[in-house]
Amino acid sequence: SLKGLDLRVEIERLRKERNAVILAHYYQRPELQDIADFVGDSLDLARKAQATDADVIAFCGVRFMAETAKILSPEKIVVLPDMDAGCSLEDSCPPEAFAKFRAEHPDHIALTYINCSAEVKGLSDIIVTSSSAEKILSQIPLSQKIIFGPDKHLGGYLKRKTGRDMLLWPGVCIVHEAFSETELIKLKAQHPGAPVAAHPECPAHILDHADYVGSTSGILEYAKALPGDTLIVATEAHIIHQMTKALPLKNFIGAPGADGNCNCNICPYMALNTMEKLYVALRDLEPRIEMDEGLRVRAKKSLDRMLEMAG
Ligand code: 13P
Numbered sequence: 001s002l003k004g005l006d007l008r009v010e011i012e013r014l015r016k017e018r019n020a021v022i023l024a025h026y027y028q029r030p031e032l033q034d035i036a037d038f039v040g041d042s043l044d045l046a047r048k049a050q051a052t053d054a055d056v057i058a059f060c061g062v063r064f065m066a067e068t069a070k071i072l073s074p075e076k077i078v079v080l081p082d083m084d085a086g087c088s089l090e091d092s093c094p095p096e097a098f099a100k101f102r103a104e105h106p107d108h109i110a111l112t113y114i115n116c117s118a119e120v121k122g123l124s125d126i127i128v129t130s131s132s133a134e135k136i137l138s139q140i141p142l143s144q145k146i147i148f149g150p151d152k153h154l155g156g157y158l159k160r161k162t163g164r165d166m167l168l169w170p171g172v173c174i175v176h177e178a179f180s181e182t183e184l185i186k187l188k189a190q191h192p193g194a195p196v197a198a199h200p201e202c203p204a205h206i207l208d209h210a211d212y213v214g215s216t217s218g219i220l221e222y223a224k225a226l227p228g229d230t231l232i233v234a235t236e237a238h239i240i241h242q243m244t245k246a247l248p249l250k251n252f253i254g255a256p257g258a259d260g261n262c263n264c265n266i267c268p269y270m271a272l273n274t275m276e277k278l279y280v281a282l283r284d285l286e287p288r289i290e291m292d293e294g295l296r297v298r299a300k301k302s303l304d305r306m307l308e309m310a311g
């Protein structure tokens with residue numbers, strides 16, 4: 001039993017014993033963000049995983065992120081506190097169906113959001129994150145036809161923003177999909193002048209109300225430079241932890257779902273990771289990401305292109 005253990009102390013001890021680095025995404029529980037060596041967006045976390053000289057990467061995030069760490073740092077042991085931490089975008093894009101879609105459009109390259117399986121990365125030409133997508137897209141010749149998957153909202157946002165035509169895979173993030181436009185308009189009316197910062201995984205009817213659209217790290221930078229005292233945050237609510245830490249006197253409000261409150265904006269996959277499970281993962285070095293070497297090398301090609309093009 002873990003009863004009676006001071007998990008913070010135990011995790012600190014194991015981090016040293018294992019020569020481990022703890023990486024956490026902004027959507028993780030506050031206590032996991034606080035104990036991490038580094039908190040970041042998907043691109044930052046991939047870069048940290050690639051650069052670390054630790055022997056063990058304890059990844060507090062979802063499986064595709066931990067897989068990305070393993071693809072980029074194959075000699076490291078990568079543990080994920082809960083192997084069931086998936087992603088609705090990954091689920092929306094089975095590799096066989098994606099391969100068929102590609103085969104139907106042989107003159108298109110596949111520009112693919114990092115929120116997908118290693119198999120789908122292996123079937124893609126270039127991976128993007130929300131923080132790097134526009135920069136990477138701008139480097140692809142205008143004559144080049146593009147398939148974009150699996151997030152149709154990020155894809156739609158990029159199409160509107162850049163004027164590029166892309167064929168979109170119909171995947172969505174269940175967290176960002178759940179925000180209600182009606183309730184957002186009500187909330188804005190209650191806080192006149194408060195800006196809205198939104199993640200591009202939100203549907204267009206939410207992004208239409210946004211003063212700023214960007215990745216989690218972009219939204220955090222925007223919050224830190226906030227001129228007023230209130231910000232409405234249309235992304236997963238755990239990021240508000242970092243905002244409150246940086247600016248404790250300001251008012252950060254999560255965008256509401258259809259019921260008018262913010263229960264919709266917690267990612268159920270991210271929430272599977274806990275301090276208890278992180279402790280067990282560092283103690284047992286399980287659950288561990290394992291990957292077939294052929295698959296890893298295929299997936300690494302499109303990730304390497306991202307890292308080169310993101311600069
Ligand atoms: P970023 O942190 O790269 O903006 O990604 C958000 C997300 O949905 C991760 O699952």
Ligand code: SF4
Nearest residue numbers: 062087088173175267
């Ligand atoms: Fe996937 Fe959405 Fe959860 Fe991110 S917030 S891991 S995109 S389901």
